[in-house]
Amino acid sequence: MNNKVATRIIAKLDIKPPYVIKPIHFEGLKKMGFSTDFAKKYYEQGADEVMYIDIVASLYQREILKDEIEKTANELFIPFGVGGGVRSIEDFSSLFHIGADKVIINTYAIQENPDIINKAAEIFGSQAVVVNIEAKKWDNWYECYTDCGRIQSKKDVLKWVKEVEQRGAGEILLQSVDYDGRERGFDLELSKKVVDSVKIPVVVSSGAGTLEDIKKLIEYANPSGVAIATLLHYNKFTISDIKKYLKDNDIKVSR
Template sequence: MKSLNPPSTRFIARLDVKGDQLIKAIHLEGLRVVGDPQIYAKRYYEQGADELLYIDLVASLYGRNKLKDIVSRTAQDIFIPLTVGGGIRSVEDVTELLAAGADKVAINTAAVANPALIEQVALRFGSQCMVLSIEAKRLGEDRWEVYTDCARESSGRDVIAWAKEAVERGAGEILLTSIDQEGTRKGFDTALTAAVAETVRVPVIASGGYGQPEHINAITHQGSANAIAFADALHFERETIASLKSYGAEAGLRVRSLL
């Protein structure tokens, strides 16, 4: 039986960065420079985004994490939850980012290499802080594989099994990015999101593929997503947070009021 007062669906602005530049990709490849992430982050905050998501797409590839300065600047004048990911390899990295102003961390590559890191972060900072980032690539009908290092390396792990294991280890949320749909504007992978959402008891953020209003209805109703991350549509001003929330309300979702 569904709750009479389901929680609001969160509308999240996703900002992928490389160094100090906001970038956008297709299938997490072919990076295109968009501009100063600080300017865009403030814009989305003022538009009423429920959260901001910063991902350094190349951090794991280069074995570094340079998000601290961006996070510190952002946290000075933006007062909504901020999730940060990319190149996070240790509890010490998490400590540094939280001290800079992040509220949550999203970990992919290092968690796959060392699943115990999930438990370490959850025990130290709480499950609500530990977001498992999954880059998923479709292998066939109802089969997806976990990829790491900005979708460059296959892990051999099944997405559904990995999501279940990570939550058992303490992950409090899952950021689920469809490599196949990311940047295409052709819609989210609703089957992927639904399969994960049906398996775990924690919120699932759907990322990758928004192109038109009906995609919001599909990913929340058929896909059972608790939150949606938007990038391309916002960066290139095809939509605003307000217009996206309006589409959500029309689809019957509870949305948080605008600022």
């Protein structure tokens, strides 16, 4: 079955400010360049959105570094999702004020206080609240990890996504600790299970190695969006290459 609604093609920047870095299994960081340059490049290539995730803020328990985020936002006239180290309603508010359109949250919501999802949705609207899932596969279940794939939560991914939907989250960003950065394709089963479990949009990330991987994911799981990092960062393909390939294969994407 092909998608009846255009699948969003999203550029994902994993950030250790001010650098875009490439994690492998969320480990082994390699500096790729400045977030502002990358964001601008992907905007010009026709990305539908940019996601900016400070992947060390939570782990180091430091505050969010806003200057880089604001500078990056200034390059963009498309939606901009920001996450990493978000711990309060004030964090949400200040990120919106410096140019974020969506705020992405994981660690604090799952490890400390899931009620922040409800509260943020009521104040800012569901569409502005994205819950990031870092899924780790076990024999017969998936566990939510936090702090950039380092800390266990004991929460079952499929139960947690339903819970956050009920609490008012407007979107899921689904990442896989096992598949991330390996360029061997997406976790198709996990993606389909999560997409089918909730009514809110699911953006799938982690694993694209070829254009065909992206096509297979959309055909199999029909996510609302696909977030790409490595393929783009190494200039293997541009956003326009990806969109053209998908269009040629009868998959609907925006222009």
